[in-house]
Amino acid sequence: MTNPSISGLYEIAIGITAADESNVINYWDKFGFTVNLSGNLDREAAKKLYGVDSNVRSLRLQNKVTDRSLLRLMIWDNPVNEGLGLSPLKVVGSRWGTSLCLDVFNVANHAEDGQALGLPIYYVPPQRNLINRPENFTPFYQANPCVHEMVLIQPLTRQVIFQRHDYHRPNSGIVNPDSYFKASEFVHAGLIVDCESERLDFYDQVLGLVRTLDNVESGYSLASRNILEVKKENPDERMFNTYFTAPGYDLKEKNHVHSGNFEVLRLEGNLENKQTYSRPGCLGTSLYTLKVTDIDSYHQKVSNSEATEVTEIIVNEFAEKSFSFVAPDGYFWTLLQS
Known part of the structure; x- marks a missing residue:
């Protein structure tokens, strides 16, 4: 049996509203990203996985490489806040x-x-x-x-x-x-x-x-x-x-x-x-995801670590087994079953 393994960056997730959707898709098209998958979570499921009391509809976009470094647009009915906005790179949470x-x-x-x-x-x-x-x-x-x-x-x-x-x-x-x-x-x-x-x-x-x-x-x-x-x-x-x-x-x-x-x-x-402006539910760049080969093993390891806010494993908006947590440095992450 092979040891559980983890990918590098799988997705960068950006929170938006429905009013932003068309402009944001057109913007990322200029950088070569196109939509290839969509899915939804209701408020109850979004609360369990992301800690956000809002329905969410997500779009997964890919550039030329499809197995890593993708883009996810998370379209929130009720965003938590405006996100990092025009804050420069040099803020915690950036x-x-x-x-x-x-x-x-x-x-x-x-x-x-x-x-x-x-x-x-x-x-x-x-x-x-x-x-x-x-x-x-x-x-x-x-x-x-x-x-x-x-x-x-x-x-x-x-x-x-x-x-x-x-x-x-x-x-x-x-x-x-x-x-x-x-x-x-x-x-x-x-x-x-x-x-x-x-x-x-x-x-x-x-x-x-x-x-x-x-x-x-x-x-x-x-x-x-x-x-x-x-x-x-x-x-x-x-x-x-x-x-x-x-x-x-x-x-x-x-x-x-x-x-x-x-x-x-x-x-x-x-x-x-500004880490409270840099997690799911916030607008703008707010989440990184990674893929793992054995999500149950990873859930146990993360649960036994210094990570906080570890969620249960549930199916995300793309029908993938997922769980989320806050790492010891304060950043929110989500792992997906590969």
């Missing part, structure tokens, strides 16, 4: 999806023009980060691996979008060539925490994700400071990066680097906590 794009400056142009027209948009224009550049780099004669990375936040979406230059990872960011923005599935999902690093042990010790970067202080390149708004000159603002992937990949092999990872940024300093 979640976002990071996607590859073949022309990040096109996205930035739309963000700049939309903001100029008075649309509710918060964005950080593309910033360049170098990727393992040789110490004695000679322009035009050597490869120049780097990324341009930007932040795009709107009331119902929180995105980090990047473009690669001079390097390629074939299974990490598979672009839908038919999409307007030539964008990929979610390469990874992000979280901001301000807890002790030991609270993150839950993700590998209980859930079984693989920690590939462990509490490494980062964020002091100019690009990273601008993206996260971390001020190097402020000694109280320090950032530590922990990275989790699904088990089963040899990460030393370029072709084994897959999408669907989790980047947890632990920031020191006095951060606003």
